[in-house]
Amino acid sequence: MNFQEAFEKNTWRTAMDEEIKAIKKNETWELVSLPKGHKAIGVKWVYKAKKNSKGEVERYKARLVAKGYSQRADIDYDEVFAPVARLETVRLIISLAAQNKWKIHQMDVKSAFLNGVLDKEVYIEQPQGYEAKGKEEKVLKLKKTLYGFKQALRAWNARIDKYFQDKNFIKCPYEHTLYIKAQGGDILIVCLYVDDLIFTGNNLTMFEEFKKEMTKEFEMTDIGLMSYYLGIEVKQEDHGILITQEGYAKEVLKKFKMDDANPVSMPMKCGIKLSKHEEGETVDPSLFKSLVGSLRYLTCTRLDILYAVGVVSRYMEHPTTTHLKAAKRILRYIKGTTNLGLYYSVSDDYKLVGYNDSDWGGEVDVRKSTSGFVFYIGNTAFTWMSKKQLIVTLSTCEAEYVAATSCICHAIWLRNLLKELSLSQKEPTKIFVDNKSAIALAKNPVFHDRSKHIDTRYHYIREFVSNNDVKLEYVKSNDQVADIFTQPLKREHFVKLRYLLGVAKSSLRGVLNM
Template structure:
């Protein structure tokens, strides 16, 4: 506690001022936490002084909230560039004639560059301004474990899954091969009511955090999120199925190959009228940078679609918006793309509509989506192409699937099994030569805490 308080005073975290009448003054409290290493062994005890923000009232003490932290898709984008492209010209932030990437999430920072000495110099200079702790080569960040292999790296959340299973007393549960039965239809009219809405919301929140590295769970977690206001017993049963699936796939993680290209490929799909309550559809998006899955989404559409073409076109528009943002990020990072992104859709009507300059009367209510996508295609900054339904990777994000198809598409998402040996080291199940990954690559990406 003394060390934490001294650090707050040294960093001039606050300024003392006289109290103002009729103003809500927030008190504070100490939060204590035991921090552990990736393997669960004791690391240290940490104390943190926090304000009781939950005593604030919206519209009285604040109007909006904003957290200046890096997005999950940006983290995966930078990791993709760092693991597969060692060219120094890729790095963007100038520091003593060397360019560096910094990913900032509150008080945790990931630094990557082509020269490990530059990281040491930067950490030293940052330490002059405020206390920092060098955590070494990137191995654990925001609950994400980083395992290096001869052919790339794997992002996983084994430790987090274990804690989630322990909280729900499901460490010894029977495993399942998929997170949701293909025939399951959840509804807000299901009965009876679940008697502990608090634990329901808590576990769903935990499952949402797993989406950082587990795209295969996106649809099922999105589905159970829709009933947090009034959960029913069948909804809790669906959560238990997800947890049983996690038990079976606790060692699965997102794979990033050390050999990849700089091309964006987008897969867009939608399930027409999939919700039995409001007949809205679910859109699914997968975006690959070369071989790496860097962004994905499973989300219910905001309006009811009148046709399968309309629902697919709305999904295309959402996917186009996300890939446009990623293109902007890459331009800011001075990373050139070799060609315009290709967006793959398994609906011929939606594919033709994106390129057809004739605006049909049946699609007048799609005015904004139509012109947004059409302008991108006309400017040659996006190419919309047809793909067969059996090859549509985003199908896993729009509906529950039978186990065999689910497993096949999970592999296409680059979610791989990474079992550990008896010494806690990741096992390698491929024939690629260890020479395929540059030597000392792991020392060029570090994690620090401030």
């Protein structure tokens, strides 16, 4: 949609008026003559119909965006990096709220980037349709950032970070967009993803004070109970919280014309081995990358497809019809299971527990292994990983040992994060491994023919085992939940592990047992 088409419709014209009004209220710019030696950056209107989880339009949003691609490094901007919350942190907060029967609330900062202060002298052209009469040749000197600028996110993050710390929130050193305020036995936890805030805790008075202060400082939208966040549907019930991406899954199926496909019961056939040298015609890499990217985001709640998505993502540069067929099989599996998600509920044993596994040389082309781990706190998984290892291992013991090292690194980070949330793990975190040799190698500083070549960095694991921060325990291969992240499985075993991960129907009628 271009400007002329939008300007002729009342809904979009009203949205543009509201955007200009917010910009002027925020004192974002001033009208000046362009100084010599400077160049005005262009701007454009971007239109978006904001929808809810049901696909219904909630509001029309017009955004004035700078053409940031024309900015010059060290002249128009310096640093651009800004942190955002990890999705595993969001799932951890959901799990914590479900365990304590807290409600999670959500707020949105209107025109968030307009609150960031610029540290450079920047000029932009006047926006189309809102030029000052008789002064069309003048430009706008920015005092604050605008959407589209490379430094906009960093400037906004610096602004909101300073606000939280001035209000006596403690910034989590292990998750830089997580803020915690504790007063006696009361706690308020705030998680920030750009301009979307979610918060939970045990004191409703703190909730109301927080919302009042935020609304006073910024122009906010109080969304109420968290129900739709970053494409994830959240259903908060008395006995638990379910998160799904049912709407997004249906959009992906429609986008790739698979909404009428025949469903299958497995995302990948058992025993299949893909290679870079598969037979078949070359397919459009852009289409394949778009498909894999869409599937990758779906793993935010659908960890049952993580391994299959990881495998097909290895062939994005030169995909063939065989690779495309494997990716479309994942879509066919999604077609029959769109209503699956993760259900977080109250647990009698709310402790951090991990499962770690690895195959051996499963990658056909370079014979690298795949590491996989998953962590629970309570009955349902909240963080997971499936990734090809960086090195070629010489035995199953070494492959498991390398996988355990990355798992323990993550466990230490999680223990530190939980401590900040007043959930200190006083006992060692149990990590279940199905290889006794790898456990023995982690516990004993031995160097024999099968282990002396292992890089020193992988022996990092021994320090935390000896300090009693983590404890490796043996589990039978049939009960190794992380097995689902390292290789294609038989249907019965796949369904069993999916059940153990906490995957449930969106109807909240219990865990799927199909």
